Amino acid sequence: MSLRTPSPPAQGEPPAGPDRRAPRGRKNSAQAMLEVTGLSKRYGDVQALDGFDLTARPGEIVGLVGHNGAGKSTFVEIVSGLIRADAGQVLIGGEEPAKARHRIGVSPQNIALYPPLSVREHMKLFGGLSGLRHRALTAAIDELSAALRLTEFLDRPAGVLSGGQQRRTQAAVAMIHRPGLLLLDEPTAGADPETRQALLDAVKLRAADGAAVVYTTHYLSELTELAATIAVAKRGRVVSRGTSAQLLEGLxxxxxxxxxxxxxxxxxxxxxxxxxxxxxxxxxxxxxxxxxxxxxxxxxxxxxxxxxxx
Structure with a gap:
């Protein structure tokens, strides 16, 4: 598998300290954690986003589905601050992305790990950047490695891990600081059943803990297991939004x-x-x-x- 070496800011700039982590247990809060309005992005002749709107509340898992080219990954890259939109607004906990990066955890579609670093070193690095220290960092590593079934691979370099182990490590990096907004872009693409189940279980736990989750996938059965609300993207905008029961009515x-x-x-x-x-x-x-x-x-x-x- 080809590995791409990212720069640390791709996971979000660090906060000033652990007190700036998103508060826990805000499920069903009235205020949206993510508010996206009228996003537009063009690449030459391709209109990747064309008035993209989406809201995600604390404790909610939003399943973002759509054909390839519907704008899902472009949306994730804009919200995570990797690219700029041509127009529109993104608010994360009421703040613009540049001021809210401490609230975001991102697992991109492509593997973005440092091949020489071990799983433990990845979690220490990104946990430390997010303000976790000493016992809090150790506890977070222990919790996530158990939840994502990484314990026996903690000291193995990322470059020699299997594809499924890399997927789980990437998810651990995104989740280590308990972000208020978790962006998972096709996190189980090509994953084995063990990886898929571990990731789904971890996502459910994070949502139960109060995180707003946006989960893009082509595996629609996963959204049923996650009890996700659904947002259907087509041609750069969200064309349907609701629970699965609402969207399936009449089909x-x-x-x-x-x-x-x-x-x-x-x-x-x-x-x-x-x-x-x-x-x-x-x-x-x-x-x-x-x-x-x-x-x-x-x-x-x-x-x-x-x-x-x-």
Whole structure:
């Protein structure tokens, strides 16, 4: 795996001391931790963001989904201060990103670790930059290494870790200072099941502790496990926002009937009972099995692809 050596500010500038860490336990707070309004960003002929709006509150996990090129990674880079927007506003805990970097933890889509440094050294470095010292830093390292299943690899250089271990280490660097806003850009891309589950469990714990989390992914089943609210990005803006139940309302599910000769009858329908009755009426032989599938987030994804002409 090719490793890219980042500069420390990519994870956010350090605060003056540990007292500036985001306070814990603010779940369901009325004030948004992240408020993004009208973001616009163009690269030559490509309009990466075109009026992008998004809000995330303390304790909320926002699942940001969309096709490649929808603007998800550009949004993350602007909020984390890596690039500037052409227009629009970003507020983090009521502050502009330049003044709120101590509130942000970022796990970028590409691996961004120092190959010669061990897992422990990464957490010490970024924990120290964020104001953690002595017992507090040691406790944070112990907690995260256990949560992300990194304990046996703590003293192994990042450059020789497996892809899944690198993903978990990168997440640990983002989480070490308990940021009020956690930005995770496809953190489980190509990850093994152990890595995926460890990351999902750690994200849920951070949200329960009061962090606002923005989680971009193509694995829509992860958002179901995270009980995330959903923001659907398309062509540089958020086009749908709500709970999965709200976004799936009105989408068709599928009824499948398997006949004795192995033939299958299918119907896409918003009324499973009526659909099943129609298929049973069409069946001219014994029915072996019936399967009724409710619409899920993959159906939402497919419906957006149809609307977008893909």
């Amino acid at each position: 068709p599910g599928e009824v499948r009937v398997v006949l004795a000769d192995g033939q299958e009858l299918h119907e896409s329908t918003t009324d499973p009972t009526a659909g099943l009755l129609r298929l049973l009426h069409e069946a001219r032989q014994p029915v072996v099995s019936v399967d009724v599938r409710k619409p899920d987030l993959d159906d939402l994804y497919r419906s957006l692809a149809v609307l977008d002409g893909h």
